[in-house]
Amino acid sequence: MGLVKKIIKSIGLTFASLAIFHSCYKEGIKKVIKDCSENSQKIKTTEQLEERVKDIRKDLNVGKETNIYAEFHEGYNNASILSRPYIDSQGFIRVEEGYLIQLNKEKANECSLKHEMDHIVNKHLIGKLKIKNPLIKELVYWYRYEPQAVAYGAFNLKL
Numbered sequence: 001m002g003l004v005k006k007i008i009k010s011i012g013l014t015f016a017s018l019a020i021f022h023s024c025y026k027e028g029i030k031k032v033i034k035d036c037s038e039n040s041q042k043i044k045t046t047e048q049l050e051e052r053v054k055d056i057r058k059d060l061n062v063g064k065e066t067n068i069y070a071e072f073h074e075g076y077n078n079a080s081i082l083s084r085p086y087i088d089s090q091g092f093i094r095v096e097e098g099y100l101i102q103l104n105k106e107k108a109n110e111c112s113l114k115h116e117m118d119h120i121v122n123k124h125l126i127g128k129l130k131i132k133n134p135l136i137k138e139l140v141y142w143y144r145y146e147p148q149a150v151a152y153g154a155f156n157l158k159l
């Protein structure tokens, strides 16, 4: 095999290994999230939910200017955040009146709530919007934002 062919082959192998590593890594993170959600304390009532939001706000030092609402929903998603920040026509990042965290009524749990609140507090939603390149977005999301939110949701570590 010629040198050029060898180089191309080894570059190809490197990319393939990285792609395999990345997908294994993602599965690992998803597994931690799943285990944490299944084993953490369940949130059953609206009062409990509001109480927990209040406590976590305090724990994360969320300023008064950030409105965080939470509610149960019946959909498929485990947890999601609505009222996301958006970029207006002039390219400015605007934050709507507040964030709404929706937790699945059947599975609502402390771990998911903490995870989503960490995303809000660390401005992951705003940062993500600034990134246009899909590859960079994927890498920043999985290697920076998700581990940070998982660390707080699952292990109570504020990174």
Ligand SMILES: [Zn+2]
Pocket (backbone or CB within 6 Å): 115, 119, 146, 149
């Ligand atoms: Zn997340």
